Amino acid sequence: MNAEDDLPIGERLAHWVEHLTHVLPAQAPIRDFVHHNTLHGFQQLPFAEALSAASALTGATAWWPEAKFRECLASGRICADDLNAALDDFGVADLDAPVIRALSRRDVLLASLLAGNDAPDASRLDWLRRETALADDFIFGHFFRLTVAMPAAADAQPWQALAQARWAELCGRVGKAWTWRSLLEHLSGEDVLERVRSILQRHLAAHLDLGVAAWRNPAQRLGFFAAWRASAGFDLAWEMDELPNVRDEILHLPDSPLDVLLEELPRLVADESLWPGYLQRLSLELPGWSGMFLWRERHPGRGDGTPVAMLDYLAVRVLLERLLSDDLLRRLTGGPLPLADLPEHYAARPEEFLVRDALHQAWLPEELQGRAAGLVDQARHEHVDAEDWRHLAAAIAPAMLGAQAANAAWQLASLSRQLGLTPVDLETLSGEEVAALQACAGSLRAEQRSQIWLLAYERHYRQQLFAALTANHSRQAAPATPSAQVVMCMDDREEGTRRHLEEIAPDIVTYGAVGFFGVPIYWQGVDDAGKTALCPVVVRPTQLVCEQGVAGAEIEQEQRAARRERRLHWRERFYQATRRRAVAGPILTALGSLPALAALTAATLAPGWFAETARRWREQYDGRLATRLVLTAERKIEATPEQPQLGLTDSEQIKYVEEFLRMIGLTAHFAPLILMLGHGSGSSNNPHLSAYDCGACSGKHGGPNARIFAAMANRPEVRAGLAQRGLLIPESTWFVAAEHNTCDDGVEWYDLDTVPERFHAALDTLLAQVGEACRAHAAERCRRLASAPVRPTPWKARQHMLGRASDISQARPELGHANNAAAFIGRREMSRGLFLDRRVFLISYDPTGDDDGAIVEDILLAAGPVGAGIALEYYFSTVDNERFGCGSKITHNITGLFGVMEGADSDLRTGLPWQMVEIHEPMRLLVVVEQTTERLTAILNRQPPLQELINNEWIVLAAKSPSTAAIQLYCPRRGWLPWTGSSVLPQVAHSADWFAGESEALAPAIILGGVR
């Protein structure tokens, strides 16, 4: 009895709902897609444990399948050394203890990992025996004789007892890993969930809808439970589904969802202590819908005012589960039977259970499978005699025992082949030795094996990366008088842009930082209807910056706004009225048809040209408008996120600029031009659009932040304030801002007309250099896209990217963060001149000016969760795209403007689509910090959020010494481990020489042209 049990049931339910926030997907409506750790609710557990727990709870696979890792081994992506080291890293005990003869535990485990722990099912084994040389295979035959002999002695039990034990085990799962629905599905092959979903899904979508449906449930204001009940009372489907008594039950339901739960839960599970587990399981059966419902409950301000309460949902869900399970149970057993009596029912009929259970087992031979399926199907329509069940059960029972022997023999045979045992060795192996071999190989659970493979997989890349950093250490050099300094987002995609820019202009210095450039604000562009937060999703800004037409252009601005509004209004009218209006619909359809057909033809044949033309037409119609920021507030006011202060005061501006420049280590040697380059992604016909945008700006474009930063830093008042604080930015320095479109590799420059004339020459050069770098970057991106030209010239590549970004048929406008793998926090010199294949987040930080580690502490706190969120979301969406990801885009269907379904009747799909992750290498983020281990240990000791991430191994931490080439890897178990290894790297003149003709992920290389 713990304290919680004494609370009133209402509060306990609230606690259970609170707990659901940890296990259900926490994805916001899809317009604001922000990357986060899919298993964020398990983050308090160590990585491997959390993954096992999540697998047990959700049924998902949290690692790549072993077969995939073995393919990597065959292709050289993992090598034997990595696997060996992974065994040590994992901490398997007594690795060098002998198991049998000269074979140590390490040898046996390695062989077992290589051999795999899966055996073919009965049908395949049968086929192998008939069609291949397996029947004559000496090793398999030998072990088969051994293992067939073994269980006979051990299992003298009759099959009835085995079946009853298994049934008791399955019944024990209910309320923990299973619901009644899972148990009934196991028995009958019929899934109650399919019906529950199709009953529930329309009501749920109608209740949560954010703007597709014109007509809402009249009872919607009363909450989901009341709305559902009002509709369900009129629903004729109950009668059609032969559930006539359901309507009566619904009509007599209590008014409060809490009472419904209290009435229904005991009918499902008598044991009160199992209720939270049962509710959790139940919610997880439709994770997408449950998660969205809970999210809306937790964020009432982000909805449309409809009351959303998780208890409503749970009440309906529990009620439907009980009603439909009752019905299925009645059909299954041929008479009314309370759910609680189900265990007894089959305990008394082991023969029927054995047949029904065997149908799901891989060991069941094909012929018996057919008979079992036939009998189960027959039982669905008519009565089947107990004698028939018994007859078949008696036939199945021997197969059950035989299959175990075959499995064990198969595994032993592959193991001994890996170990290189000769037939002579085998002949002399005693029974105990075989058992020892079997026990040792089987000592690792499936999750542990997967984790070891993952460690090996990560280690291989880590070795390459550490070798690269070590090799590059001696090449570190910064241009003494840079021609420009370019500050970009830390985003892994910008690694490519930065590298190309440095190759093209070796006298440019680049910096990377969290992409909101330290300016957490609400933004309202001249065309925006409302404000959007441009900062990490955990921050709630209190300042608003608006964009306005330049002084004197008020009339133009008004005209433009009116024209734009008219255009958008008509566009919306075309799309909405043609589906909604009875009279206007056909007329607008007729009017819109020919332009639509023309647009489709043009967009199909020449997407780039068409998009450009359409953009120009739009601009011509709306009218051009030069804009300025409303940046400066006269005085500070008490502001809240709801009522933000308009503009920033001088002192706030000084603070933001100073903190940011100090964070990236840009405090002296200012170049004439400093470019703040934000980023965003523009693609067409893509519901997951915002998943490609800047994660540090809550899945929005980071351009406005760059523009605001540059405008602040150029103000004389701010410069003066900075000078007072010891940060002297000379008159000869000017800040410019731009936004990089990561999809089409274009750059939009801001406020170029305000740049003083003395900078024009330098600006011209910079514009050309950035443009050239983007084109070179586009050429690099082409290598990973199957529909892109092979070995394109930069110009051609950029043309392709332009077309790709505006192609409505393109399911992969860009590849996003796919293949992100590591983060470097340190000076750019550490990685400048390395080809890192757009896989590394680059965060600028100068350890020399940070004696107490305060700056790196802030960076770790800000960038750590962002990077981990991206890497882990990609990880989970890759390893199990069906459960953690949202499957293929091509059948996606936007629902209620908050998510996507597959087709028109499915769970709400969360996570990343398969098209975004198909080429991703699932690894945890490796964070390399240029700082001493002492300081990092100190930071780790005082920061619980970092302890959670790093000590629980959600990210991997390494330290590169600021002064030497030494690298140490942090292991939560063993502390800092110095890295040693070869640091010889291929060297090429330019990036293009390294990636030309390659389409797979590439190892690091030294780019000679990147460093002057």
Added chain:
Amino acid sequence: MIPLLANLPEWIWLVPVLPLVAVVINAARVLLGTATGDAAEPLTARLSSLAAFGGLALMLAIDALALIDAPPGHLRLAHWFGNGNWEATFSFMLDPLSLTLGTLTALIGWLVIRFSANYLHREAGFHRFFIGLSFFLAGIQIVLLAGNGLLAFVGWEMCGVSSFLLIGYAWHRPVATGNALFAFITNRGGDAGFLLALGLAATWLGGFEWTLLSKASQISVVNDRLLVVGFVIAALAKSAQLPFSAWITKALEGPTPSSAIFYGAVMVHAGVYLMLRLEPLLVQVPDVMFGLVVAGALTAIYAWLCGLVQTDVKSALIFATLFQVSLMFVAIGLGWTTLALVHLCLHAGWRVWQFLIAPSWLVVTRERPPPPPAWLRNNQLLYTAALQRFWLDKLADTLFVQPTASFSRDAHAFEEHFIDHAIGQPGQGKAVHADRPLVVADGLPGRLLAWASDVLQRIEYRLLLRGKGGTAEKLMHRAGAYLRTLENLLEQPRYLMMAVMATFVVIL
């Protein structure tokens, strides 16, 4: 050059055949295992797209000829089969109706195929999808261009099959396969009507040509009505009008481009085309036309109400489509066929665009559409009915799908319990006689064979193996003695001469 151009309409058969060639080649590549990996995709997509473009170019050329000169009209290319009373032909109809719709379909088909090449990149079912899509394109062009009902029916079925294949594209999802089956079975109701009408046409009119059908005034009004009703049922089913509407709302499980071309733009209009084609026949039976108005109007109300409550974009669009298609039926029922044709073409053009950019819905719309009038808004019963789509899918399931499933189950049981036993299965044999366990047999033929072998064996046993003293042996010995005597006699010269002479006599 000129004669070649003038003969261009004779090549109209290429329009449906080109996509079929693409289907055959791509299917062969899949079967032979050469269509795997990224490298095989462009060829599949290009073949399909080239075939579609070939059709489009040919259609445009024929259109141009028709504009300069006159539409070629009904073209009879070859005899297919037939008997004394009726004949089926390969004939095409190239009048303004068919040419317009054929060209529009060719254009939309080509664009959608081009769209799909990028959209389906690296999908497991990439080649399967293009095979299905090209097959559909061939089918729908046969429907639109065929000069007779029988050929159109072939196309009609091709559309049905490809629709089934593409709804079930994600075959690992039970919802997708279930809905594919649902759509397929409900559509067979329409086929029954089509077949009935064709049978009646063969009996009463002696052929299936559209030109012949339009002259149906010779037959009595009662017969005429029956004929038309068959076609009307087919049209209502294909265009998902009441009472068949449920299937189309379940058909959205396939990839977006297939939803666009099948249910948004082209196939859903096939029923309207059929009605337009049969206009001369229709006008003779005003009561059937009234029936069309009623069916259309009811569907319009149904689709409009359901459309108001839809929360996902594809369902919302499909009800919108259904609404406007039902207006076309109303127009045809009222005799405004030109309006219906114009509406059809314009609607197809708009809807294919709207379906294809359905993933952009988040961008193109900003606010919730205005709610319906207050009297409707607060009606809980109507709301529930609209949300549950007037329970049509459940009804159709109970009335069409379940009986079909039961029937097939019965057929299966019959086969399993009777036919299988009668025919027998390998490896299932039982000993025929308890004392001869080696002779095993199953099924009628098996038993028959066992019986025959039993008889033969008995004969053999009695004749030869029974050994000394049997009747057979005595008879054989006696026969042997006669033969020996005959041989001895023949060896003597006089009998030899007699034999030679007898031979000559026979020869001469």
